[in-house]
Amino acid sequence: MNNPPLLALSGLTKAYPGVVANDDVSLTIAPGEVHALLGENGAGKSTLVKMIYGLVKPDSGTMQMHGTPFHPNEPRAARAAGVGMVFQHFSLFDALSVAENIALGMEDAPKLGTLSKQIRDVSEAYGLPLSPDRIVGDLSAGERQRVEIIRCLLQDPKLLIMDEPTSVLTPQEVEILFKTLRKLSAEGTAILYISHKLEEIRSLCDSATILRLGKVVGHCTPSETSARDMAEMMVGSILKTPLRTGKTPGDVLLDLRGLNAKSPSAFGMPLRDISVQVRAGEVLGIGGVAGNGQDELLAALSGENLSQPGMVFFKGYDIGQLSPIARRGLGILAAPEERLGHAAAPDMTLTENAMLTGAVREKLERRGMLNWPAATRFAERIIKEFDVRTPGPGNAARSLSGGNLQKFVIGREVLQRPEVLVVNQPTWGVDASAAASIRQALLDLAENGAAVIVISQDLDELMEISDRFAALNEGRLSEPRPAQGLTVDEIGLMMGGAHGMEVAHV
Template identity: 50%
Template sequence: MMNARLTLTGITKKYPSVVANDGVSLTVQPGEIHAVLGENGAGKSTLMKIIYGAVKPDAGQVLWNGSEVRIANPAAARQLGIAMVFQHFSLFDTLTVTENIALGLPPDTRLDTLAARITETAGQYGLALEPQRHVHTLSVGERQRVEIVRALLTKPQLLILDEPTSVLTPQAVEKLFGTLRQLASEGCSILYISHKLDEIRALCHTCTVMRGGRVTGVCDPRQETAASLSRMMIGADLPHIETRSHTPGPARLVVEGLSLAKSHPFATELHDIGFELHAGEVLGVAGVSGNGQQELLAALSGEDPRAAHDAIRLDGRPVGRFNAARRRDLGLGFVPEERLGRGAVPEMSLANNVLLSHQGPATVGMGMVRFGAINAMAASIISRFGVKAGGPQAAARSLSGGNLQKFIVGREMLRQPKVLVIAQPTWGVDVGAAAQIRGELVALRDAGCAVLVISEELDELFEISDRIMVIAKGRLRAPVPARSVSREQIGLWMSGIDHAGAAGEAQHAEA
């Protein structure tokens, strides 16, 4: 009888303030695609790090192909044939893509040969990469591609994937699924972490559900519904987002003739970007990562003030040359795609992180920080958004990715902005938290805010957007009503197909 590829028994890992894994047992067979499902903070990431040797368990047994092993570190895991793609990436910003991937390979690896292999593998799986680019020039989505390609290059026996489809078009997701099914048919086992319940049902053979560090159930997801999986994971049905017909108000954010040269050799040039965002609407921006979203965000937020002054207008006022602080004073709210480093300072407390976007009489008086006020604000955000944290003084880096995202979104909503620009609002966030964040965005729209959502999650954009536009190769396709276009068509536009003549066609569709 064939041994299981991986068997975990009684795995326990305790930290000073939490039991991350509490007697977890898990079995993965050769050629099995096995999902691990749970809320943010359920213990999934800790368990995967134990399997990969990045964290040592306090108790429990690990069997690899029937033999007990102690995986001392990631290098030992790779020697066994285990590869992992982390949700939070382990890349060096100052090295190139090729140099980062070479770090996990034998020291005699030739970089020119490796670069050719990277290009070949990336093309095979539809994950476009430029091996010579430095990582600090890549978007979050492009960095995820580096991690996926690095894992695939090792030809692993067990591949651990954490949210691998968040940067892909629907067509590319299907291609990746085909690749994963082929790997499984060849005997590779896959541990698949995703918050997309439909993906798990379509792809995975087995699903282990975790809650509060414990296994609460094992099922065949192909026999379950999205609703039943949700109940197993969070113990309740997903909240329903109420939609309503609406009449948009006046234009709050107007972008016209926005063109920007590359800010660095690997940036995407913006070409004649133009759109209007109205009060009381959600306008979605779809696109494959690396097609100009980063550059558009920087131009809108004020991080890149090179635009012509009247190319960007807030409530009719030109702001193209204003910095981010000046635009915030005029009612702009902004949530970046990178949580740690841009959205929050990792070492600072949640209370102190409030100051990143709340700098006014309520928080600072006569040059002195009102610590009571920022503590109260942080506590309010934690309570309203159900953030799992040790309180306002907890360090930002101590939160799981999803909980930190809820805090950052809540911090920005607390400002009651006239215009909110938000990037990847639910990236890596569990289904319950994602539904809550989307509901809050819709509520903000209903209160009259103009909301611009840049997301690579098409289901998300179709759920909350009134209109959707697509960015490809630095060019923006004019918005179309979300109800008038299919996901497949948006996916084609995201790939750059049929982008010519887009504006006139889109205007016709709206008419």
């Protein structure tokens, strides 16, 4: 007896300018199956689920639901067909109650009283404690996620898509969530589960599809496959040999001694007891799943967030209390991950954006007065040396494509001859040749005696340019190890294979 699968995708392809996000992707999900979608950032997981949820239209390929063609034009159509989705970022109004928020997301919401009762019923039935009258602003991240889940469950979905649901949850909340998901699965609701956390997937999922660079590179049964094998499939079985051979590193430039820092934002990750030394001429690669303290580490080094005395040292001096401007004066530069709005001001010209971080070291400022002609020359130099495609330095940052702006942002820091450079996702969204030239620029910097810290989600990139590799997990940094000869298994372990053992600290 062969029932038609709940959802069958075949040959789905979606291309964006410059990148094929999904290339001939096929997979099937049976009713009640918990199916994991695995892959690195940029592997095409989000595009795939957006197509299922009707947010993105495939260029070619077909989808079938219960054996009949399924082509949602918009999320409403997908919801009507029984597809629910819980996004990584919640879309809730802080000032409204749980019931009001849920009513807003429904096509024809019942009266609030009736709805509240339904919410109570569902939350009890699935072990998701939540009072419909509470104001969303007062809820924890885990509780907010419950609101989103209950919003989906009220529509009685046949397929529930969850995009990295555990990234904002405490381990206790993860346990509750898994119980709920198992119950749903037992009742016949299929779940498409996106995550980086391999051990989670091994304990929860029945089957897995692994994507790399938009293509399906394998299927497996997680409970019978080791995390190592899955990681190898995700990363690609052969890790490139690093271009650089180990050479004797210079003096210690940057020294973190038990750096602890609270995150300024509610969903941020605090830094916990990070100790590492970075020497002149060395590239330290920092991997790890997004949201494990990457932004916070960069902010603590750039001076955007100050740290307690005795935690951050540069050439032996305590710099934890120095402002970003003072740190730039010393030669500590940084390039944050978010290009628009953080590394650059979107509506300002490239000249103004060159002034943004270049004022001190490029001497674009004298006794508070700004030298705009010099800033324009600096911007022109960045444009020329980093091959930024733009009509000129008078154009607004937001008129540049993501890759070109990235080249500008990295170039702006590299050209200021840093002694310590910290970059987060330096080649994110940049085409292959530009990425190679950015990496080369980082290597050249190190060659000339700078200490470079590269934070990235791209393991291939980190293996290519790092001398030593460490991973961030839950705000902690693993012991750095020489990148050469590091196996996928070891990287996987450093990235959080053993994360279940850290529960006691949360």
